[in-house]
Amino acid sequence: MKSPLTSLRLRRAARTLFGWKTLRPGQLDAMRAILRGRDVLAVMPTGAGKSALYQVPATQLPGPTLVVSPLLALQQDQIGGLERRGSAGLKAVRISSAETPKQQEAALAALRDGRAEFLFITPEQLADPDRLAQVKALKPSLVAIDEAHCISAWGHDFRPDYLALGHVIRELGRPPVVALTATASPPVRDDIVARLGLAKPKIMVTGLDRANLFLEAANCPTEDYRWRRLLALVSTDEGPGIVYVPTRRGAEELAARLSAAGYAAEFYHGGMAGGAREKLHVAFLADEVPIMVATSAFGMGIDKPNIRWVAHVALPDSPDSYLQEIGRAGRDGLPARTLLLWRAEDEGLQRFFTGALPAVDELRDLAAVLRAEGPLTKAALRERTGLGARKQGQLVALLEHVGGAVTRSGGKVACPRYAPSPADAADLAVAEAERQQSLSKSRTDMMRAYAQARGCRSQPLLAYFGEQLTRVCGHCDNCSAGRGEPDNGAVGPFPVHSTVSHAEWGAGMVMGYEDNRMTVLFDDVGYKTLSVPVVSEQGLLTTL
Template sequence: MSDTPEPAGAGTDDTAFDRLGRVAAEVFGWHELRPGQAEAMRQVLRGRDTLVVMPTGAGKSAVYQVPAVLLSGPTVVVSPLLALQRDQVEGLSGSDAPDAVAVNSDQAAGETAEAWRAVREGDAEYLLLSPEQLAKDEVLERLARTRPSLFVVDEAQCVSSWGHDFRPDYLRLGHAVERLGRPTVLALTATAAPPVREEIVERLGMEDPARIVAGFDRPGLRLEVRRFRDDEEKRRAVVERAAREPKPGIVYTATRRETEEYAARLAELGLSAVPYHAGLRAAERSRAHDAFLDGESDVVVATSAFGMGIDKPDVRFVLHASVPGSPDAYYQEIGRAGRDGAPALAVLHYRPEDLGLRRFFSGGRPDPRVLADVAARIRRHGAPLSTARLRELTGLSANRLTATVNLLEEAGAVDTTDDGELVPAGDLRPHEAADRAVEVAEARRRMERSRLEMMRGYAEATGCRRRFLLGYFGEEYEPPCGNCDTCLAERAREEEGREEFGHLAQERGDRDEAPRPDAGRFRSGARVLHREWGEGLVMSEEEDRITVLFDTVGYRTLSLETVVGQGLLTLAEGAGD
């Protein structure tokens, strides 16, 4: 579905649709386009900025690959991982599509020079780059001379500071678009709740974008939660489940050490299990990645580093040995199971004490002294200051400097020129700029913690888990789903009740039909006002509770009885219009 109306005439553009269909079939061998794909391609071909939210495995890459063949000028694809760039280049080489090349830090100088030549002379249509490459002036200058027609941001959730995959270098992409002559912008993501979508549009400077949001539901994916009090009992359960389920599968852990420990325990049972985490050497990660994709290993035991670009359709299970930091991360990770359409399993092994570890990971406070120092240096310089020169002056690492500058920019103390250089903004003194930047960081921490509480809500939900998860992403769902542990347990209880006490089932049905208090007032999508937390958006509703995303404190799940009984919420002005 699209949540932005198309301009007049867009829906009757049969010629464009036919051209896209021919290219898809003749060049890529795709004889049928999915509705979301076709609509997004048509918008891109018309030159309209487009945000596409589609589940993992739904064919997001096709949205840029097909129209790029019909556009004049190269297509720039911003991709965060070298392995993902490699997979996309190899995937395109296996079709009749135009050539694709990558420019990254792993290449030899000769390979990089050849890639630029191919793009410059029109021998390559697709150029894949990391956001770090686009932070370099010389890269932007060379790229601007090629006059790209399309600027694609893959894994666009990395743009959003509210997103679970946030990467500071992604925040500079809006400036890169301007320096490249403002080509059409296409943002692609599998996991973007409504606030993340809004920030993607804002950060990339997208102009009147089409927003194409496919359904998030994966009906073939069975959702389960198993709760534990003892950590060792939980570990045994994870190993036993991974051992007995059909292979291949993925086990996600919270720490690097746990990947090694679980992999070793699975290997003792005769399974081919490999660990994967960011602390391994690049060659080791590459071997583990390739062995899994090639079917040589039964199970990968990984941290969240094993994520983007895992394109393996026959994964039969994803087990979480610990609670992820957010429903966004959880949904993306379980989305790697069952992409072939066959039944698959997602099990969260939940111990409430594990939430404390996640809170520790989400900690960390920016240093006000560093913020004030950077703000002062930019202001004292008296002229636009390059990030390279600022690194020399401050001695900060590239990542830390980028994060610091981004906070100061969000605080209104720093601006970036069209040339990518830094200038002071407003009249804040350095310590005031630092204080305001700390407030921005604290707001981000509150959002992170509220998302973690949403994971607690999912784990402890007594109703349909599918409804809870989809509601987080702003999608309504009418239970029962028939494929989560709570719905299956409820159905079993009802069947047992009908057999033994037929009248109880009828009473249950009568209770289900009973109106809940003020059910119609706080529907999904309504803007509401809380006495303490201010304005928010109702994300989902269950029988006895609603979940609201508040502008200041993030996600909160509220008892409907308490909300109504104490008058905690009112509809915001205009919400009922």
């Protein structure tokens, strides 16, 4: 039963402390759930008010709120936003590598004394047992996990350090958790819930269709044609804008080519020194860089309202990353443009990035080390195995999926008591990797379907995320050309979100309908687009 008193308290706090006269649809329900001690997973587009979901309830709870965020720049933006409110009750502090020990102690003292409400911290800090003990002593009443898709092996921004957060939450006494992300398909949502240990969370998926973004895609028969289409965009559309490229070398070369053509452009990728990246990040936010040519490393923390266009000069790996990246445009609500310039050859590059299956011997050796010597810190484990940090994180995640590893206190990795033998764990992990590769391929297939769509582009894009658009969007190139057709309620042989079974592909969930096609997410092989008449005539699917 909804409490009018709780709603009144939340609305009053939103108005008096934050200046928000109204709350957006779904926000109030999520806030009420948090105050009742319930976990929340919120999938909301960039700029839609995700931070409000934890900031407003935090002012009504007795202890401090812990905000876990992966980037210092992103943390600083959020801290600055709270400080600009000018309220003592919204004081936020940070503990990171950027603060001196004296500053860190001052932050902890402010939290202990009630002079600060929010503690911003990275998952790497929480991997330190001493730091975790300090945070536990604060008795946080709420934990907010920003960019929660980073915990998912299916996610495009997977971060190994996020894997320990489920244990961290339990170590803190299991306060309510709100997990926030701008885009998460059903496999990513399931992974977030499982890895964070969310207890029957309230799941919010709202507003993924952004009407101010004009969606456009063009097949480019040659690289010269792709270049000319990009020039047409940058010469006619005012900046600032972002051009996403698939490789570091591509970012450097395209930025140089644009500069030579008379357009001020800089490049950004993960291979650059941290200081150089931070400098470019700040310059772009300050409107000092009109065009940023970047890999997917340029993303989280780009809290910039006036980005007028986002272009992709290759087919992205999935609708997950694509929606996240184009979502950085038009955060001020004004019209913005998104342009996908793709070629069939792009898929070969994505297959290269997907890479080969993990080596059985590396998985077996890793599992054997954990069985013989664990628990081990990640650094110690790297010394024993010789694996790089990212690769080790991916292998540990695979072993965790099959019960061959577990992340424990202080981020240490151990062998569970009833783990399979190292050889069996390795075989099971390879099978899991094969399943993940099938899903990755299906996500690229869905991205290609979006690029090739001859009708409304928003319909297949939202169907991928399980949202049903029963009208044409009216803000894509196909709709503008009169090629988008309403689906008349998207009538199909099975309800959206119903569970079905296929003789070869196994169990799956109906995600949505577009024209005479249906999208189904199968547990083992990923996304498939099927002809509705063929499904009906041949009985390809049955209800589970």
